[in-house]
Amino acid sequence: MERETFISKFTALAKRIKQTYGVNLWLVEVLGKRHSYVAGHKEDSFLPPEPIYLNDRFAVVSNEWEKIPEEERKQLISSLKEDLLK
Amino acid sequence: MFLNFETVEAQSLANRIIKENEIERYLEKGRDFINDEEIWEKLNKHVEPDPVRVREILAKSLAIETLEPDELAILINVKDPELWEEMFATAREIKKKVYDNRIVTFAPLYCGNLCINNCLYCGFRRENRVIKRRVLTIEEVKTEAEVLAGEIGHKRLIVVYGEHPATGAEYIRDTIEAIYSVKVKTRRGYGQIRRVNVNAAPMSIDELKMLKEVGIGTYQVFQETYHHETYAQIHPKGTVKHHYQWRLYCHHRALEAGVDDVALGVLFGLYDWRFELMGLLYHARDLEKKFGIGPHTISFPRLEPAANTPFVQETKYKVSDEDFKKVICLIRLAVPYTGMILTAREPAHIRKEILGLGIVTQTDASTKIGIGAYSDRYTEQELERQQFLIGDPRSLEEVIRELAEMGYITSFCTAGYRCGRTGERIMDLLVKGRERIFCKLNAVLTFKEWLDDFASEETKEVAQKVIEKEMEELKGMVPEGVYQKLLEYYQRIENGERDLYF
Numbered sequence: 038m039e040r041e042t043f044i045s046k047f048t049a050l051a052k053r054i055k056q057t058y059g060v061n062l063w064l065v066e067v068l069g070k071r072h073s074y075v076a077g078h079k080e081d082s083f084l085p086p087e088p089i090y091l092n093d094r095f096a097v098v099s100n101e102w103e104k105i106p107e108e109e110r111k112q113l114i115s116s117l118k119e120d121l122l123k
Numbered sequence: 124m125f126l127n128f129e130t131v132e133a134q135s136l137a138n139r140i141i142k143e144n145e146i147e148r149y150l151e152k153g154r155d156f157i158n159d160e161e162i163w164e165k166l167n168k169h170v171e172p173d174p175v176r177v178r179e180i181l182a183k184s185l186a187i188e189t190l191e192p193d194e195l196a197i198l199i200n201v202k203d204p205e206l207w208e209e210m211f212a213t214a215r216e217i218k219k220k221v222y223d224n225r226i227v228t229f230a231p232l233y234c235g236n237l238c239i240n241n242c243l244y245c246g247f248r249r250e251n252r253v254i255k256r257r258v259l260t261i262e263e264v265k266t267e268a269e270v271l272a273g274e275i276g277h278k279r280l281i282v283v284y285g286e287h288p289a290t291g292a293e294y295i296r297d298t299i300e301a302i303y304s305v306k307v308k309t310r311r312g313y314g315q316i317r318r319v320n321v322n323a324a325p326m327s328i329d330e331l332k333m334l335k336e337v338g339i340g341t342y343q344v345f346q347e348t349y350h351h352e353t354y355a356q357i358h359p360k361g362t363v364k365h366h367y368q369w370r371l372y373c374h375h376r377a378l379e380a381g382v383d384d385v386a387l388g389v390l391f392g393l394y395d396w397r398f399e400l401m402g403l404l405y406h407a408r409d410l411e412k413k414f415g416i417g418p419h420t421i422s423f424p425r426l427e428p429a430a431n432t433p434f435v436q437e438t439k440y441k442v443s444d445e446d447f448k449k450v451i452c453l454i455r456l457a458v459p460y461t462g463m464i465l466t467a468r469e470p471a472h473i474r475k476e477i478l479g480l481g482i483v484t485q486t487d488a489s490t491k492i493g494i495g496a497y498s499d500r501y502t503e504q505e506l507e508r509q510q511f512l513i514g515d516p517r518s519l520e521e522v523i524r525e526l527a528e529m530g531y532i533t534s535f536c537t538a539g540y541r542c543g544r545t546g547e548r549i550m551d552l553l554v555k556g557r558e559r560i561f562c563k564l565n566a567v568l569t570f571k572e573w574l575d576d577f578a579s580e581e582t583k584e585v586a587q588k589v590i591e592k593e594m595e596e597l598k599g600m601v602p603e604g605v606y607q608k609l610l611e612y613y614q615r616i617e618n619g620e621r622d623l624y625f
Contacts, residue, residue: 071338073383079552083602098542
């Protein structure tokens with residue numbers, strides 16, 4: 038999938054999650070130790086950030102993963118991983 | 124071949140290195156954003172500022188909004204000492220609002236002093252024959268990093284390179300990787316360099332993409348002077364550095380390459396400081412306008428003596444200590460969100476005075492700027508292997524203790540760029556005054572790490588009081604869940620875990 042298309046899809050997903058659970062998600066590009074902000078929420082709840090890696094290039098970060106039901110979280114990550122393979 | 128710098132054909136290199144299309148794309152109507160006449164016109168227009176207008180501008184700075192050039196020109200022209208006191212107080216308040224009470228520390232690591240340029244003020248200039256030339260091998264770079272991370276306790280470096288084919292983008296990439304690979308056992312945990320910032324020559328977009336791939340921290344390039352004519356005079360023709368716009372737009376290229384932390388600076392003493400301040404503001408504003416991201420930090424070094432470099436003594440633009448304090452205050456007011464770096468170029472007493480103003484955010488310590496100096500462990504400065512003489516060679520521990528006695532907490536935080544608090548996201552957090560919470564939380568954790576691994580009992584005693592005060596303040600600033608997490612992390616660090624952050 039094209040980078041811009043993927044970012045748009047992520048942005049829409051992040052928006053939905055925020056509306057439903059009040060959780061901030063942001064997408065980062067992994068470059069050595071640097072995790073560069075790409076898209077998603079700019080707000081933060083001040084809890085420790087936890088990345089979930091989609092592949093060796095991208096990760097989704099949140100500090101409130103536990104507020105998203107496990108099944109939905111798994112589905113979200115798996116859908117993003119699949120998009121990156123397209 | 125590379126060590127014989129006279130054999131390098133600087134002009135042909137300049138032709139190879141400089142890509143005009145990576146300048147022209149940023150110009151507006153064929154011009155760069157520094158209009159010398161316009162700057163002087165603004166500075167001369169506002170010679171008698173109205174105090175009411177000055178206070179309106181201060182309110183804007185306090186709202187963390189970048190100033191307009193006319194507004195900065197007004198502040199520069201203030202003469203009333205009482206108004207200056209208000210300006211310093213506002214600058215202090217802004218720093219606290221954006222970055223809280225912490226001072227981040229780092230060290231410079233010079234990897235090479237070969238240079239194809241011939242800048243009149245620089246000890247490393249090509250024609251300076253008294254300098255001993257050397258480029259560190261990758262193994263030597265690692266050894267330096269091991270001393271910095273394992274014996275001194277630094278977590279953040281600014282790695283410095285001359286402009287030369289021997290220390291080009293590929294060498295820089297390899298050194299960044301080498302430094303990140305270092306992991307050294309310490310008293311209670313382990314030491315690592317977690318953020319590698321780079322001070323190097325302007326590069327092309329492709330070269331900057333290469334550095335982005337290996338996780339460069341901040342890309343720092345100083346314009347030296349924004350005044351076109353002065354720039355041309357002190358950077359001789361036939362050198363790469365003579366090209367003003369190639370340098371001016373290197374941060375634009377970095378941002379276009381995806382390196383989203385860039386740092387500006389001026390070498391104060393080359394031209395009139397008032398003009399240079401205006402130049403810095405125009406630069407920050409152009410980055411904001413084109414990329415939505417301003418400078419991560421601004422540096423304000425003053426010219427210092429260098430071996431066989433008479434220009435330094437001859438310049439008529441030396442900045443006095445009193446004006447230097449004004450420069451620092453004005454940078455904070457003009458670009459309120461930016462990090463500000465005070466270096467060991469300044470003598471200890473000036474550093475103490477300036478840190479006491481509560482405006483700057485970062486400083487270096489245990490500083491050695493000779494090539495290979497950390498692992499050589501030489502204690503005296505050696506001018507023939509240094510770019511200039513540093514003014515404050517005190518150890519990190521001494522600086523930390525002094526900061527603690529002044530009530531500041533030393534921070535080794537490198538969290539932001541490792542969890543996506545970069546680019547427009549960090550800009551948003553800074554401007555909204557939310558980043559200070561992270562600064563405070565991570566300062567406590569990283570300071571605790573350093574104290575456990577490196578501090579003497581005497582320093583621990585002073586520092587512990589600062590930590591307790593910071594934690595008490597945090598209790599009232601963050602939700603209970605966050606505070607509990609802080610306590611948990613604090614305990615885990617006490618038990619030897621490292622690199623826990625918010």
